[in-house]
Amino acid sequence: MASEHKNLSEYQPDQIPDGKLFKVGIVVAKWNSQITDQLLQGCKATLTEHGVPQEQIFVEYVPGSYELPLGASLVDQKHNPDAVICLGCVIKGSTSHNEYINQSVASSLMQLGLVRRKPFIFGVLTPNNQEQAEERAGGAHGNKGVEAAVTALEMIGLSKKLKESEKTIGFK
Numbered sequence: 001m002a003s004e005h006k007n008l009s010e011y012q013p014d015q016i017p018d019g020k021l022f023k024v025g026i027v028v029a030k031w032n033s034q035i036t037d038q039l040l041q042g043c044k045a046t047l048t049e050h051g052v053p054q055e056q057i058f059v060e061y062v063p064g065s066y067e068l069p070l071g072a073s074l075v076d077q078k079h080n081p082d083a084v085i086c087l088g089c090v091i092k093g094s095t096s097h098n099e100y101i102n103q104s105v106a107s108s109l110m111q112l113g114l115v116r117r118k119p120f121i122f123g124v125l126t127p128n129n130q131e132q133a134e135e136r137a138g139g140a141h142g143n144k145g146v147e148a149a150v151t152a153l154e155m156i157g158l159s160k161k162l163k164e165s166e167k168t169i170g171f172k
C-alpha cells in the first residue's frame with residue numbers, strides 16, 4: 001500500500017459536505033510537536049474552510065501517540081462530537097517501539113469507532129525518519145492533517161445521511 005501515490009490533500013472540495021452543523025474533536029500528541037503542530041494547522045484550516053464553526057472544534061493534547069485513544073475517548077465523553085480526529089507522529093527508531101504504538105493506536109481507534117458508531121480518525125504519521133515526516137506535514141506529500149479532516153467530514157456526512165434515511169423508513 002503506497003500512500004505516497006495517494007495524496008488526498010488534493011481532494012475535490014465541492015464533494016465534501018458542508019460542516020456548519022458538525023462538531024469535531026481533535027486530539028494531538030505532543031511528541032514530535034513540530035510535525036503534529038503542522039498536522040493540526042492543516043486539519044483545523046480544512047474544517048474551517050468547509051464551514052465547521054471555530055466554537056464547534058474541540059482541541060485537546062496528550063503526551064504521546066500511545067495516549068491518543070484514551071484522549072479521544074475522553075473528548076468524546078465530554079463534548080459528544082460527530083467525529084474525533086487523532087493526530088500524531090511516531091518515527092521509527094532503532095527498536096520496535098513504533099510498531100507497538102502504531103498497532104495499538106490503530107486498533108483502539110477502530111474499536112472506539114465501531115463501539116461509538118462514529119468516526120475516530122487515524123491521523124498518525126508512521127514515517128521511517130524525520131524527512132518523511134516533514135514531507136507529509138505540509139511538504140511534498142501534502143499534509144495528512146488536511147486528509148484527516150476531509151475523511152472526518154466525509155464520514156460525518158455519510159453517518160448523517162444514513163441516520164436521516166432511517167427516519168424516513170416505515171409508517172409516518
Ligand code: RBF
Pocket residue numbers: 029031032063064065066067088089090091092093097101
Ligand atoms: N510518541 C509519539 O507520539 N511519537 C514517537 O515517535 C514516540 N517515540 C517513543 C519512543 C519510545 C522508546 C518510547 C518509550 C515512547 C515513545 N513515544 C512516542 C511516547 C508514547 O507514545 C507514550 O507517550 C509513552 O510511551 C507513555 O505511554
